[in-house]
Amino acid sequence: MSDALPHFDDVRAAATRLAGRVLRTPLLRHPLLDAVTGATVVVKPEPLQRTGSFKLRGATNAALLLSSEARRGGIVTHSSGNHGQACAAAAHMLGMKATIAMPMDAPAIKVEATRRWGAEIIPFDRHGVDRDALAETLAAERGATLIPPFDHPDVIAGQGTVALELVEDAASLGLTLDAFAVCTGGGGLTAGCVLALESLAPRAEVYAVEPEGWDDTCRSLQAGRPIPVERPGSGLCDALLSKQPGALTFPINHRHLAGGVAVSEAEVFRAMRFAFEHLKIVAEPGGAVALAAVLAGKVTAKGGVIGVVISGGNADPAIFARALAA
Template identity: 60%
Template sequence: MMQPPTQDDIVRAHRMIAPFIVRTPALRSPILDEETGATVFIKAEPLQRTGSFKLRGATHALLRLPEAARARGVVTYSSGNHGQAIACAAATLGMRATVVMPSDAPAIKRDSTARWGAEIITYDRRKEDRAAIGRVIAERTGAALIPPYDHADVIAGQGTLAVELVEDARAAGCELDMVLVCTGGGGLTAGCALALQLLSPETRLIAVEPEGWNDTGRSLHAGRRVANDGTGSPLCDALLAMEPGELTFAINRPRLAGAVAVSDQAVLAAIGFAVRTLKIVVEPGGAVALAALHAGLLPVAGLTVGIVLSGGNVDPAVLARALDC
């Protein structure tokens, strides 16, 4: 297992990637505040380049590669958002990129990844091992393999989101009591956990997952990594990791204050709320933290709460379904 990033690594990552990413706003919603009884800061990563937070970790990981490694290109595996991010960061740095994507990935994610110039190789997520495919390509081509979450430089880059969220809350005269973060393999969660431990150690961090894919919550309860059975709903395609990452769980286990799981119906309702009330488009996996808050799954009255909208690359049919709810 790689060594985890340090908190100083996240601070350095924030400076390093600043010229390449958007510092997304922390939105406010009087309606959401009134509904929950909390003061809510909404980190709007759908407004990031490529439409998700993943650009942070991808950019940091590629910037950290030596020049000789950059010349050999990069390979990754991703359900979409990390693949797009690697493709974008590679194009910015003049690198070749290969992305192993599930054959059922939303077209909006596949098309965006291709638009950045990456080569796409598809696989069957039910039958094939994407990590093994990525390793074979990396060994054959000499490309650097940058996985979507279990990588120290990726985790450090993702943690820059929490740095900005803490800073923006403080600029408004608030200290965050709780942060809700969308959790799949756990890279964003781990980066946020390290950043909050450094900058706002009293803030409680809660992992939010889709029902049926709540491996982090069950792993916290078991005290060890527990895998999903893969039979859950595919709605939140960005969060369908089979189990927490080895590195990410080692970081998250002692730092998370808890985890909650949300239903598909709650996710669709959150997407509709985001469009109608916040005027922002969110994909299902990116909406789970808002869903937990909107559905009242946590006692937050009187608290200052940060929530992450982690991505906005939603399939049009899913968006239409959400707006019909």
């Protein structure tokens, strides 16, 4: 892995590399969504992706770029679920071993889905263990390659294919983006989307969307430097509980993002219900935050076009039931 920042050419190359290995998810629209926002809204539904989230893109791109010797050692990562499942699926696809360190309180649906791909699961206490150090130790012990969840140039490039596809498919409908809302944890998806949008939709205002209490990217943008979470919020959006923007992701996001916004649990539940009732898809809490921001009027483009990423749909059944009943 190089520490060099990826570029748009890397996103283009990833799109070619991933063709036939990941789904090109469609664009979704709904007249009620346009009416509520006063804009034309196009939604990229990554819950429809194999493994149920965008994470398959980055993990597969990184795995495909490994040498034959590195593939023999397998891969290691840490993840609350979606990236772990993606790495397990990518490893299965390429005939490699995968070891995934997962928090003990990770949603059971994500743990079991990861295990079904044949991965070895190593549980850990997310509050008492340094996950990065644990993953590095596991990789060293197994002679494996570490593929981190977001701070990796090949992962970032793969995630950028989400925005590349969205812009291309919107253009086929005669639509040009004025704003773009993306779910943000460590910033890998956001950075990849920024790389694509800088080249393909440079006038679009791009917003990082985070859960309240986990808005480290928003506050880091305001400070002009990466700063950690100080007063964590709830664990509802388990996919987005990164404590600080990445060393690679933040420089990319800082140079282009128009800003960051945070959404409440109530706004997340509203978005999950809207996605289920009107778009007919299941969105997990972390996957719904960008839609939540648009529905709440925190990301706007009156009379314009807004792109929205719903990043994942691996929702815990009990949490999903709470969202529908809220």
